[in-house]
Amino acid sequence: MAVGRRGIRILVRVTQVPPQPDQSLGGREFVTPEVVNDGSADRSTDAEQNEQVTRPTKLIRIASMVRTLLEEVRRAPLDDAGRRRLREIHEQSLRELEGVLSPxxxxxxDEVVLPFTSETPSESELRLAQAQLVGWLEGLFHGIQATLFTQQAMAQSQLQEMRRRAIDPGAPGMGAGGPTAPSGYL
Structure with missing residues (x-):
């Protein structure tokens, strides 16, 4: 899935996954996102082609966890052990993110997120680092949403064009089965 701040192309194909024998659908449909290349990436710039998210669901889980941690840090003061633990979680989150992001x-x-300067960062350093990471992830998601919206609009436009061509094949009359151009025969 291509993502980023620049106009990047994203295409996610969702396929149905049959339930396991011991599972009931219960009126719900099980789906699994599948990243596909629709060929439009060939028309995009090199920068757009290089901005990829390999595991979007993992990215979403990490972002949700980071946001929740930021809320917790804002609510309650942390002791030294809590600040050290939050630093470890923050650094682990960054490592996990690197595993799903393109180079x-x-x-x-890496350019946006700065490393901590001490073994036990202050609460304000932790809040800033978490808020910065949440902000970057939200920007990434906004880029994904904007690209998906653009792709959807392009697909709708193409569908309308195909329908128009099917109705009006370009002949003076309507073509197969409909009125045709006048001829010299009765």
Missing amino acids: DLQKEL
């Missing part, structure tokens, strides 16, 4: 997005993230 270009990893580089961008």
Whole structure:
């Protein structure tokens, strides 16, 4: 899935997954996202092609966890052990993110996120680091949403064009089965 701040193309194909024998659908449909290349990436710039998210569901889980941690840090004061633990979690989150991001997005993230300067960062340092990471992830998601919206609009436009061509094949009349151009025969 291509993502980033620049106009990047994203295409996610969702396929149905049959339930396991011991599972009931219960009126719900099980789906699994599958990242596909629709060929439009060939028309995009090199920068767009290099900004990829390999595991979008993992990215979403990490982002949700980071946001929850930020809320917790804002609510309650942390002791030294809590601040050290939160630092470890923050650094582990960054490592996990690097595993799902393309090299270009990893580089961008590395440029934005600064390392902690002490073994036990202050609460304000932790809040800033978490807020910064949440902000970057939200920007990433906004880029994904904007790209999906653009792709959806393009697909709808193409569908309308195909329908128009099917109705009006370009002949003076309507073509197969409909009125045709006048001829010299009765």
